[in-house]
Amino acid sequence: MKTTIVCGLLGSGKTTFIRNMVSASPLRTVVLVNDFGKAGIDGDLFADAGIDSVELPSGCVCCSLRSDLITTIRKIRAEHAPEQLIIEPSGIASPDGVIGALEELGIRQYSVIGVVDVSEFLELYEAEMYGDFFREQITSSDIILINKADRADEDLLKRTTALIESLNPRAVIYRTVKAVISEPLPEVPEARQAASGSTAHRGRLRFDTISLSLAGDISHASMEAFLGDLGSERFGRVVRVKALLQTDRGPARFDLAYGNISSSLMNNPVRENRVVIIGEYLETGLINAEASRHWQAALI
Ligand SMILES: Nc1nc2c(ncn2[C@@H]2O[C@H](COP(=O)(O)OP(=O)(O)OP(=O)(O)O)[C@@H](O)[C@H]2O)c(=O)[nH]1
Ligand SMILES: [Mg+2]
Numbered sequence: 093m094k095t096t097i098v099c100g101l102l103g104s105g106k107t108t109f110i111r112n113m114v115s116a117s118p119l120r121t122v123v124l125v126n127d128f129g130k131a132g133i134d135g136d137l138f139a140d141a142g143i144d145s146v147e148l149p150s151g152c153v154c155c156s157l158r159s160d161l162i163t164t165i166r167k168i169r170a171e172h173a174p175e176q177l178i179i180e181p182s183g184i185a186s187p188d189g190v191i192g193a194l195e196e197l198g199i200r201q202y203s204v205i206g207v208v209d210v211s212e213f214l215e216l217y218e219a220e221m222y223g224d225f226f227r228e229q230i231t232s233s234d235i236i237l238i239n240k241a242d243r244a245d246e247d248l249l250k251r252t253t254a255l256i257e258s259l260n261p262r263a264v265i266y267r268t269v270k271a272v273i274s275e276p277l278p279e280v281p282e283a284r285q286a287a288s289g290s291t292a293h294r295g296r297l298r299f300d301t302i303s304l305s306l307a308g309d310i311s312h313a314s315m316e317a318f319l320g321d322l323g324s325e326r327f328g329r330v331v332r333v334k335a336l337l338q339t340d341r342g343p344a345r346f347d348l349a350y351g352n353i354s355s356s357l358m359n360n361p362v363r364e365n366r367v368v369i370i371g372e373y374l375e376t377g378l379i380n381a382e383a384s385r386h387w388q389a390a391l392i
Contacts, residue, residue: 101184102184104239121176124164304367304391
């Protein structure tokens with residue numbers, strides 16, 4: 093079973109990359125995804141692209157869910173016997189916890205792909221906002237995507253690349269837009285260095301999360317307005333929003349990643365309107381009240 097871990101901060105482009113990777117691969121694949129937030133979103137994004145996935149419930153794979161992760165991988169092997177397993181840990185998880193779980197399962201050949209949002213990486217790294225998170229991600233990765241190259245100028249791209257190269261000279265680095273790599277990825281290294289000691293969740297980030305369910309058809313414009321409003325400081329420091337909604341324009345996904353709002357239509361109807369909000373110091377009551385001003389909203 094070819095095994096790959098795809099890690100990276102919230103909204104960096106992990107799911108986008110995996111969707112590309114699976115569509116281009118002839119291998120029978122299962123994606124194991126651990127969304128941060130009670131209302132899992134990524135499982136539906138994979139299903140919408142015709143990709144088999146198994147969701148691990150809210151929580152962090154690198155700490156509280158570690159034994160669930162091991163049990164779930166065993167189950168996937170027994171029930172699906174896929175040729176390829178791709179693991180997407182939540183955007184707050186350190187890859188080292190997942191690496192530890194693979195080692196425990198006797199899976200010694202795997203690759204780690206790190207996805208970086210170049211529009212924010214350097215600033216967050218230099219501000220030491222997230223402790224060891226980025227260092228662990230970069231040093232554990234065999235392949236690194238410097239993604240969202242369309243959102244950075246050449247100078248920022250060069251400085252980010254230089255920093256990543258200095259942190260991990262052995263990694264193969266790609267500069268990408270929408271996580272597209274148009275050549276075959278290099279093979280998995282023969283014997284990987286085992287994760288040193290019990291480093292699990294050392295670099296794990298601490299974020300709050302709120303999940304909302306919304307009733308009825310939602311107007312596309314009202315959701316865009318709501319996402320715009322969430323940037324206001326009175327709601328806390330919102331860093332990521334993911335939503336799947338049946339809107340007046342059809343089934344749609346909405347994303348907010350570090351201030352950048354986007355939306356696109358889905359192929360299949362949305363089974364349940366839901367919004368996941370992730371950030372620091374979130375004002376749950378105020379956010380719920382704001383959502384209820386627009387729609388019939390309830391906390392999940
Ligand atoms: N402008 C731009 N947007 C991108 C690029 N890659 C991905 N995105 C968008 O960024 C948003 C987040 O992408 P995802 O692939 O869901 O990110 P993720 O890392 O899986 O997010 P989490 O699972 O929440 O941590 C989506 O709206 C993507 O379409 C890119 O290269 N450029
Ligand atoms: Mg994702």
